[in-house]
Amino acid sequence: MRAILVTGGAGFIGANLIKYLIEKHPDYNIVNIDLLTYAGNSENLKSVEKAPNYTFVHGDICDRELVERVFQHYIIHGVIHLAAESHVDNSIDGPEVFIDTNIKGTFTLLDVAYKYWMEKPFVYKKGFENNKFLHVSTDEVYGTLGETGLFTEETPYAPNSPYSASKASSDMIVRSYHHTYGMNTVITNCSNNYGPKQHDEKLIPTVIRKALAGEDIPVYGDGKNIRDWLFVVDHCKGIELAYKEGKSGEVYNIGGKNEQNNNYIVHKICELLDELVPKDGKSYKDQITYVKDRAGHDFRYAIDATKIETQLGWKADENFDSGILKTVEWYLKKYKG
Ligand SMILES: NC(=O)c1ccc[n+]([C@@H]2O[C@H](COP(=O)([O-])OP(=O)(O)OC[C@H]3O[C@@H](n4cnc5c(N)ncnc54)[C@H](O)[C@@H]3O)[C@@H](O)[C@H]2O)c1
Structure with missing residues (x-):
């Protein structure tokens, strides 16, 4: 059984992806390397931890010796790279770790893969010919849009936050390993994900948690910022397809055709909570509070x-109404038991 290294598998998307891959592909041997930073949670992987085709390695993708040992020990034939610092707000307060993990970490994985899989530029070692490095990135590398237009794979990069700049840098390093060394790489740039297992700090879990706790529900600025929301399992299906079928050197954008502003998201969640866990005649919407952008x-x-x-x-199989209901129900179990 060929081993695939998934990085950052204890995080939000990684944990959903590993569950999806383990259930769908008993023929894949999944090795998950994760540092278990504040954003990683081994609880996210409870349902797969005993699967015969799953192994967890606790460690840092910037630790070259460790990454080399993992490639050699498990004979890694493919990489699906998700490990990253992922929260824009944290990148504003403390950008350095974003540079380390997102840029240096991606470089380390790529360079170890190149040396382990290839004899020299454009020549794979025997038995390693079809190995692929799939890099999971974000639509934030393209910067911001006005009222109209869409990001395509041809949109020039214009990252605006330290987070998106670090992801843009990592995408460029992946691109260079394809063009310079002939490595079989694919990059996916996805829009905002939502769904089970996301860290408490992100918008949707925050809204649900604060609503249930009777606290102010914070919304940045005037709440009119627009994101294209995709249910996490639909993203996982896109990653799997890009890993299996994506062409070497190509970039694929993944998005839900579901543009909503933050006001819509927060109101929708409050309406669902009003139905599912009503509170004596009042709406959770009363708790919405606008905060400094x-x-x-x-x-x-x-x-x-x-x-x-x-x-x-x-x-995408899920529409926003079906996806957000599943999501709210999942967090209700988490926060209310
Ligand atoms: N969440 C989104 O909406 C979204 C959208 C598009 C792309 N992405 C990208 O998808 C990937 C996963 O995002 P997420 O939301 O699941 O992130 P997350 O923050 O929930 O998880 C990141 C995981 O990486 C691990 N990690 C961090 N630094 C590490 C290191 N140095 N070594 C090993 N592991 C480390 C953490 O412990 C955590 O488990 C990221 O690359 C992100 O840029 C996310």
Whole structure:
């Protein structure tokens, strides 16, 4: 059984991806390396930890010796790279770790993979010919949009936060390993994900948690910033397709065709909570409070996913109404037991 190294598998998307891959592909041997930073949670992996085709390695993707040992010990034939510092607000307060993990970490993984898989530029070692490095990135690398237009794979990079700049840098390093060394790389740039297992700090878990606790529900600025929301499992399906079918050196945008502003998201969640856990005649909407805007807050992101839809046959299975209901129900169990 060929081993695939998944990085950052104890995080939000990684944990959903590993569950999806383990259930769908008993033929994949998944090795998950994760540092278990504040954002990683081994509880996220409870349902797979005993699976015969799953191994957890606790460690840092910047630790070259460790990464080399993992490649050699498990004979890694593919990488799906998700490990990152991922929260924009944290990148404003403390950018350095974003540079370390997102740039240096990506470089370390790529360079170890290159030396382990390839004899020299454009020549794979025997038995390693079809190995692939899939880099999971974000639509935030493209910067911000006005009222109209969509990000395509051709949109020039214009990252605005230390987070998106570090992801943009990592994308460029991946690109260079394809063009300079002939490595079989694929990059996916995805829009905002939502769903189970996301860290408490992010918008949707924060809204649900604060609502249930009877606290102010904070919304940045005027709440009019727009994101393109995709249910996390649909992202996982896109990652799997890009890993299996994506063409070497290509980039695929993944997005839900579901543009909503923060006001809509917060109101929708409050309406669901009003139905599912009503509180004596009052709406959770009464708790919504507008707070000082995030520094450099991008106005709008929206993805044109035509390439992955037409070339790889991807489509989102979940619409926002069905996805947000599943999500709210999951956090209700988490926060209310
Ligand atoms: N969440 C989104 O909406 C979204 C959208 C598009 C792309 N992405 C990208 O997808 C990837 C995963 O995002 P997420 O939301 O699951 O992030 P997350 O913050 O929930 O998880 C990140 C994981 O990486 C691990 N990690 C951090 N530093 C590490 C290191 N040095 N070595 C090993 N492991 C380390 C953490 O412990 C955590 O488990 C990221 O690369 C992110 O840029 C996220």
